Amino acid sequence: MLIDIVLDAMGSDKAPEPELRGAILACRHLPVRVHLVGPREVLRPALDQHLRGERLPIEIVHASEWISMEDKAAQAVRSKRDSSMRVGLKMVREGRAAGFFTAGNTGAAMATAKMVLGGLEGVDRPALATILPTQTGLPCLLLDVGANVDSEPKNLLDFAIMGKVYSEQVLKTRDTSVGLLSIGEEDSKGNSLTRETLPLLRDLLGRNFIGNVEGRDLYNGRADVVVCDGFTGNVALKTSEGLVKLFSSSLKNALKSTVTAQVGALLSRKAFNTFKRKLDYSEYGGAPLLGVRGVCTIGHGSSNERAIMNGIRVTAEVAQANVNGQIEAALRNSNGNGDMTL
Amino acid sequence: MLIDIVLDAMGSDKAPEPELRGAILACRHLPVRVHLVGPREVLRPALDQHLRGERLPIEIVHASEWISMEDKAAQAVRSKRDSSMRVGLKMVREGRAAGFFTAGNTGAAMATAKMVLGGLEGVDRPALATILPTQTGLPCLLLDVGANVDSEPKNLLDFAIMGKVYSEQVLKTRDTSVGLLSIGEEDSKGNSLTRETLPLLRDLLGRNFIGNVEGRDLYNGRADVVVCDGFTGNVALKTSEGLVKLFSSSLKNALKSTVTAQVGALLSRKAFNTFKRKLDYSEYGGAPLLGVRGVCTIGHGSSNERAIMNGIRVTAEVAQANVNGQIEAALRNSNGNGDMTL
Incomplete structure (x- = not known):
C-alpha cells in the first residue's frame, strides 16, 4: 500500500526542478505516491522529460497559481484562491492524501494550512517546530518558531x-x-x-x-x-x-x-x-506544523532534490505514526487529570 | 596623564591569573593606571612575582570577598558586602577611577553596578550591550542582552x-x-x-x-x-x-x-x-553596561590576558569619549523635541 503525499511543486526557490527530481527520488526509494501540485502545462512536459519512460506513482494535480517567496503571506493567501498550496492542502482535508509538503513561503504555508485544515481538537494555536542538530548527535525539537507572535x-x-x-x-x-x-x-x-x-x-x-x-x-x-x-x-x-x-x-x-x-x-x-x-x-526533512487537522511539513526554500525527498519521507512517517491522533489523545488526557505522564 | 581603571582581579574563571597578566599587558601598552581589586594577601605576592621588579602603574585595592560564577547574583550582591565588584565600583562612584572592568558573574556585576552607581539621568533601565561580528567585518551592537526581562x-x-x-x-x-x-x-x-x-x-x-x-x-x-x-x-x-x-x-x-x-x-x-x-x-573587549552613572564593562568568564587587556582598553576609551555625558545630552534632546537627529 502506497502512502499518498501531496507535494507543492511550485514551492522552492528553484521550483519546480528540485520538486520534480525529489518526487522521482522519493517514489524510487519510498512506499509513496506523490501528487505534484502546480500548473499542468509546466509540470507535464518537465516530468515526462525527467521520467524518460520510467513508470513511477507520480500524479499531477492542476493548480493555476502559486505563491512566491516574495509574496506577502496574508495577502497571497487571500488573493490566490487556486494556489498550489491551497489545492494541495484541500486534498489532505478531503482525505485524498495523508500529508502535504512544501518548500515554499513559510508564512503563506502556515496561513493556508490553518485556514484549509483548521485546528486539532483542543489546540488553540498551531505551532511550527524545527529540528536542530546538537553536540550529542541527537536532534533538539524547538517550537514555536513563528506560527504565533504573542x-x-x-x-x-x-x-x-x-x-x-x-x-x-x-x-x-x-x-x-x-x-x-x-x-x-x-x-x-x-x-x-x-x-x-x-x-x-x-x-x-x-x-x-x-x-x-x-x-x-x-x-x-x-x-x-x-x-x-x-x-x-x-x-x-x-x-x-x-x-x-x-x-x-x-x-x-x-x-x-x-x-x-x-x-x-x-x-x-x-x-x-x-x-x-x-x-x-534539510537532513531532517523540514519543519512540521503541529496542531492543524492534517499533516503539513514545511521545508527550506533552498531545498535540493534530496531535501525534497526527505520532506516527503518525514511527511509520510508523521502520517503513518498517526501523530495527530496521539496529540489529541495526549491533550484529552492532560485536560482530564492534569498529568499526561500517568 | 594616565586613565585610572579599576579591574576586578577575582572575576574570570581562572582568576586572578588572567587579570594579573592582563593588567601588566595593559599598563605596558596603554596610558592607564590599573587598580586591581581583590584580597591583598593573594594579589600582592602574585603580582610581585609577575612583575619581577618591572615598575608599572598597578595598584592593589583590598577586598576581602569575591563573587564566583556559581553564586546566585541577587543573593551574592546582598550578602558579600566587601566583594571585589562592590569595592571596585565604589571607586568609580567616588570619582577615584574612570571606569570598571570585570570578567566575572554577569548578573552580579549588573546588579552591583545598578546598586552602587545608580541610573543615568533620564534612563529607566540600564541595558547590557554586546558586540557581534558580521559578514561585512563591521561590528553589530545588540542590546539589551539580559539586564532586563520584561x-x-x-x-x-x-x-x-x-x-x-x-x-x-x-x-x-x-x-x-x-x-x-x-x-x-x-x-x-x-x-x-x-x-x-x-x-x-x-x-x-x-x-x-x-x-x-x-x-x-x-x-x-x-x-x-x-x-x-x-x-x-x-x-x-x-x-x-x-x-x-x-x-x-x-x-x-x-x-x-x-x-x-x-x-x-x-x-x-x-x-x-x-x-x-x-x-x-573577546576581541571587542566585553559588553558595556549602558545607562548607569559610571563606566562599567563586563567580559566573558573565559577571558584570557589579551581579553582582559582589551577590556581595560575599551573601558578607558568609553570613559575618555564621555559616552555617558553624550547619552544624557541625547536623552535630554530627544525628550525636548522628539527627534534626536535634529
Missing part, C-alpha cells in the same frame, strides 16, 4: 504536549526531556510569560520537564524538546541561520587566503562536507 | 539612544543605522511590544532607523545597532554561543576523522585561527 501559558503547554508526541513518534526519543526556553536555569529566571508557565509545565509533564533551559542548550543536547513563544523561537532560529552563514563565508575566505591553506582545504574537503551536513537542517 | 517601549527607545551613542563614540560608526529585532521586515510583523515600539523609534531616530530586522541580520552587517527586550537579546546571544560551540566541536571531530583530513587541518590551521578570531567576542 503566546499565553496555555499555548506553551499545548506546544509541550505536541512537541513531546512528535519527538517520541517521529524522532524516536524515549524518556523525552522537555525544557522551557528562558534566560537562566533557576525557576525565578525569565520573563512574565515563562515564570507563569514554568509551574504549569511541571504539573503537566512531571519528570519529563527539566525546567528552564538557555539558548545555548538548544545545541548541546540537554533537552529533546524546547518550547517558547513564536517570537523568541523565530529570533533564535533566524539568528542561528545568520551565524551559520557568517561561519561558512568566514571559513571560505580564511581558507582562500594562502596557497598552503588552499591545499589544506582541498585535503580536508571531505571532513568539511561531513561537518556541513551535520548542520544542514 | 521591557516597555520607552525602555527600547532608551536602548536605541544609548546604543547609537556608544556605536558612534566607541565603534566610530557614521550614519549609524538602528534596527528593531523582530520576526519579519514589514512594519506589521512582530509581537505587541515591537509593533508598539516601531513607530516611536521611527519618530525618534528618523532616517537612522531602518525598521524591523530579523535574527539573521545580526550577523550580516545590515544594522550598526539592534535593539530588543533583554529576554529576546539574551536568547539570541546564548543561542549563538551554543552554535559556536557546536561548530568548533563538529569541525574538530570532522578534521580528526581521517589522516588526509588531519594533514589538511594542519595546513589550514592558520586560516582556522583567523576565522576563530573573527568570531571571538
Whole structure:
C-alpha cells in the first residue's frame, strides 16, 4: 500500500526542478505516491522529460497559481484562491492524501494550512517546530518558531504536549526531556510569560520537564524538546541561520587566503562536507506544523532534490505514526487529570 | 596623564591569573593606571612575582570577598558586602577611577553596578550591550542582552539612544543605522511590544532607523545597532554561543576523522585561527553596561590576558569619549523635541 503525499511543486526557490527530481527520488526509494501540485502545462512536459519512460506513482494535480517567496503571506493567501498550496492542502482535508509538503513561503504555508485544515481538537494555536542538530548527535525539537507572535501559558503547554508526541513518534526519543526556553536555569529566571508557565509545565509533564533551559542548550543536547513563544523561537532560529552563514563565508575566505591553506582545504574537503551536513537542517526533512487537522511539513526554500525527498519521507512517517491522533489523545488526557505522564 | 581603571582581579574563571597578566599587558601598552581589586594577601605576592621588579602603574585595592560564577547574583550582591565588584565600583562612584572592568558573574556585576552607581539621568533601565561580528567585518551592537526581562517601549527607545551613542563614540560608526529585532521586515510583523515600539523609534531616530530586522541580520552587517527586550537579546546571544560551540566541536571531530583530513587541518590551521578570531567576542573587549552613572564593562568568564587587556582598553576609551555625558545630552534632546537627529 502506497502512502499518498501531496507535494507543492511550485514551492522552492528553484521550483519546480528540485520538486520534480525529489518526487522521482522519493517514489524510487519510498512506499509513496506523490501528487505534484502546480500548473499542468509546466509540470507535464518537465516530468515526462525527467521520467524518460520510467513508470513511477507520480500524479499531477492542476493548480493555476502559486505563491512566491516574495509574496506577502496574508495577502497571497487571500488573493490566490487556486494556489498550489491551497489545492494541495484541500486534498489532505478531503482525505485524498495523508500529508502535504512544501518548500515554499513559510508564512503563506502556515496561513493556508490553518485556514484549509483548521485546528486539532483542543489546540488553540498551531505551532511550527524545527529540528536542530546538537553536540550529542541527537536532534533538539524547538517550537514555536513563528506560527504565533504573542503566546499565553496555555499555548506553551499545548506546544509541550505536541512537541513531546512528535519527538517520541517521529524522532524516536524515549524518556523525552522537555525544557522551557528562558534566560537562566533557576525557576525565578525569565520573563512574565515563562515564570507563569514554568509551574504549569511541571504539573503537566512531571519528570519529563527539566525546567528552564538557555539558548545555548538548544545545541548541546540537554533537552529533546524546547518550547517558547513564536517570537523568541523565530529570533533564535533566524539568528542561528545568520551565524551559520557568517561561519561558512568566514571559513571560505580564511581558507582562500594562502596557497598552503588552499591545499589544506582541498585535503580536508571531505571532513568539511561531513561537518556541513551535520548542520544542514534539510537532513531532517523540514519543519512540521503541529496542531492543524492534517499533516503539513514545511521545508527550506533552498531545498535540493534530496531535501525534497526527505520532506516527503518525514511527511509520510508523521502520517503513518498517526501523530495527530496521539496529540489529541495526549491533550484529552492532560485536560482530564492534569498529568499526561500517568 | 594616565586613565585610572579599576579591574576586578577575582572575576574570570581562572582568576586572578588572567587579570594579573592582563593588567601588566595593559599598563605596558596603554596610558592607564590599573587598580586591581581583590584580597591583598593573594594579589600582592602574585603580582610581585609577575612583575619581577618591572615598575608599572598597578595598584592593589583590598577586598576581602569575591563573587564566583556559581553564586546566585541577587543573593551574592546582598550578602558579600566587601566583594571585589562592590569595592571596585565604589571607586568609580567616588570619582577615584574612570571606569570598571570585570570578567566575572554577569548578573552580579549588573546588579552591583545598578546598586552602587545608580541610573543615568533620564534612563529607566540600564541595558547590557554586546558586540557581534558580521559578514561585512563591521561590528553589530545588540542590546539589551539580559539586564532586563520584561521591557516597555520607552525602555527600547532608551536602548536605541544609548546604543547609537556608544556605536558612534566607541565603534566610530557614521550614519549609524538602528534596527528593531523582530520576526519579519514589514512594519506589521512582530509581537505587541515591537509593533508598539516601531513607530516611536521611527519618530525618534528618523532616517537612522531602518525598521524591523530579523535574527539573521545580526550577523550580516545590515544594522550598526539592534535593539530588543533583554529576554529576546539574551536568547539570541546564548543561542549563538551554543552554535559556536557546536561548530568548533563538529569541525574538530570532522578534521580528526581521517589522516588526509588531519594533514589538511594542519595546513589550514592558520586560516582556522583567523576565522576563530573573527568570531571571538573577546576581541571587542566585553559588553558595556549602558545607562548607569559610571563606566562599567563586563567580559566573558573565559577571558584570557589579551581579553582582559582589551577590556581595560575599551573601558578607558568609553570613559575618555564621555559616552555617558553624550547619552544624557541625547536623552535630554530627544525628550525636548522628539527627534534626536535634529
